Amino acid sequence: MRKLTFGMNVSLDGYIAAPGDDLGWSVPSDELFQWWSDRVAATGLALYGRKLWESMSSHWPTADQQPGVTPAQIEYARRWRDMPKVVFSSTITTVDWNTRLVTGDAVTEITRLKAEDGGPMDIGGATLAAAAMRAGLIDEYAIVTHPVLVGGGTPFFTALDTWVNLNLVETRTFPDGLLLTRYETTHRNSL
Template structure:
């Protein structure tokens, strides 16, 4: 059975995007970017909701060709293109870059994919991740908290039907006061 991970950059007040999908607060230091790259290199399948797919696919297919791209950004872009991806959406009709589109029941498909053999999977996007959380499918949470309060926006955690007990497995501080907390679901 594959492991399902949910991790994103968040504000201290728990948002993955400020109002208007503003991500201006989420700049990553070189050290943090390298940490995210290391995590992504271990992922066997990326799963996105529509909004995160649109954000990622608007930059990373050519991120390695940007004149100011760092070696880590070049490697991230190449890995992003090569890693199999599934996008869950009923409003788009085409995806590229080693990606498959699913328009049906996301929880059923994530459950099916999780039961397969293979490397860990990452779910991204608040709505899609929320569905996976409510279904009890998420095995690990990687919360990278930036020292900023935005007051409103898209929350990292959506409403749950019941408690989810977690075990803290890692903490780490990055430049600028950014803090990683990584938890595994207690089963």
């Protein structure tokens, strides 16, 4: 069975995007950027919601051809294009760059994908991850907390019908006070 991880940059008050989908607070240091790039390289399959897909696919396919691009950005762009991806959306009709589109029930498809052989899966996008979280499909949370309070926006965690016990498996600090915490899911209980 494949492992499913939900990992994002998060403000200290728990948001992955500030109001208006502002991500300006989450610009990574070189060290953190390399950590995210290494995650992409190790990912067997990435699962994206439509909104995150549109953001990523509008930049990374050609990012390595932009003026002033760094070697790390070139490497990330290559890794991102090569990584197999699945986009879940009922509103878009085509996807590119080693990507497949799923228009049906996301929870059913994610459950099927987890049962397959293959490398680890990452899930991104607040709505898609929330559906997987509520269904108990996420095995690990990788949270990079930024020392900023944004006061609202898109939350990392969704409301749940059951609580989930987690086991801390890693902590790591990055420049500028950023903190990585990785937790594995241990079991679920009723609220």
